[in-house]
Amino acid sequence: MGFLHLFIVNKSGGLILHRSLSSAAPQIGTNEWLRIGSTFHSLHAIAAEASPVKLPNNKNSNGAQDGIEQIEGGGVILKCLQTRTGIKFVITAEPGTSDLDTVLREIYVLYSDCALKDPFYELEMPIRCELFTNSVDSLMKRVVAGEVMMR
């Protein structure tokens, strides 16, 4: 069990951050990341349209309100949080890892606290903000140590 990767996709499908969260995570090149980011963005959009079931409270005339929330495979779980501002936070982990949701929400808070408040960070652009990456690292440490309590 353990976290593998984190990536963030902006609302137009551009990858704005990718980061491996443990040494066990497979190495992936930057070009592949960009591809993964935009592919995921498209799949997410298609998934929302293609959903055959209309859930209660769904205001869309067809399809789901949200696209991919989770993908489970033999060796990996992928969890996605799309914010109402259209940013997707995606985390991958080994099967059996818990609290992915909480971690994603915490990362969203860190993003709004660290990246967005940097006056030189431009919206929609790749995040190159040390404060943010450091905070993510220390969040991961706390999660692994079991200190982040699940609300």
Place this chain on the structure above:
Amino acid sequence: MSSKMQASQAGQALWSKMPKANAELFALTYGSLVTELVRDYEDPIEVNAQLDRIGHSIGVRCVDELLSKADVAGMGLATQCQNLRDTAEVVAKVGFKMFLGVQAEVGGFSQDQRSFSIYLQDNPLATFVELPAAGDEQYNGDDLRKLKYSNLYCGVIRGALEQVNLKVECNIVRDTLKGDEVNEIRVELKEVLADGAGDDYKEE
């Protein structure tokens, strides 16, 4: 409906978790910003536009802070905002409270439910401000009557709502600095922007 209650409680809870800054420092910083703009642009109409622009850049960023923190704190705002009424409540009761520590009131919905007013009793931006009286030659009083000192709010609201696909127009229609008994910001919904991947603002 209990949403009124909920929103103000959520605002209170979020406010209590925010790091606080000195209110005087805040008011003075904003004051120096405005006077600097007045000096640079001379034309108060242009100053209003600049304040709106600055506010917009703040708004597009701070909306994520509100959404993320409300979510983590389990406010359950995620499922709300089915209509403009809910949105107005959240802006006034959660947004203003969370970032400024003051509670705003909502009212004055138009017939078609597409515009509303936000009323602010206290305006933390204008704590020490007295606009020069009209006819005051020395301070250019006549001209400064056109200045919308707190126009930053309009930009912030516009920016924040734009990020959740609501295009609005904001205007300060009453201002305590000009002798009105309350500050009133009029917000008018122009358009609900559609998004390729579905209406983001509605989803969970």
